[in-house]
Amino acid sequence: MGGNIRIDFKRILCPTDLSPESDEVLRYAIDLALEYEAKLFVCHCVRSSPPADESRLERIKRLIAERISDYISQFRATALDWESVVTIGEPADVIAREADEREVDLIVMRTRHRPYAAPLGSTAETVSRTTLCPVALFW
Numbered sequence: 001m002g003g004n005i006r007i008d009f010k011r012i013l014c015p016t017d018l019s020p021e022s023d024e025v026l027r028y029a030i031d032l033a034l035e036y037e038a039k040l041f042v043c044h045c046v047r048s049s050p051p052a053d054e055s056r057l058e059r060i061k062r063l064i065a066e067r068i069s070d071y072i073s074q075f076r077a078t079a080l081d082w083e084s085v086v087t088i089g090e091p092a093d094v095i096a097r098e099a100d101e102r103e104v105d106l107i108v109m110r111t112r113h114r115p116y117a118a119p120l121g122s123t124a125e126t127v128s129r130t131t132l133c134p135v136a137l138f139w
Helices: 021-035 054-076 091-101 122-130
Strands: 011-015 039-046 081-088 106-110 135-138
Touching: 011 021, 011 091, 021 054, 021 081, 021 106, 021 122, 021 135, 039 054, 039 091, 054 081, 081 091, 091 106, 091 122, 106 122, 122 135
Parallel strands: 011 039, 011 106, 039 081, 106 135
Antiparallel strands: none
């Protein structure tokens, strides 16, 4: 055996709910994407109720772009290849579908640990069980 093996991530998916806690995880995802020169997909899921119109989805895309821009300018990183994915649906279903369709190598997401419910937050639990790629979870 022996030798060093480097895992190579080319496509990373980072779901966000645009909360400060998700922003912390987004920074980890950006750092990983920069380190591995990977494409970063930042995903936000809008539940279908109330109905989401195109202007709401565009506002969300702008918020994501602002957060990424703030972080990149703060650390003078300019080589980030990224794309926002804003779609309607239940978060666990959307995250798993996007990971599969975009052939991501890693999902970087937060979990809301609830000690008396699922061992992980319910979305993180579902995503971890339904995707084929590794899931890095942050509390």
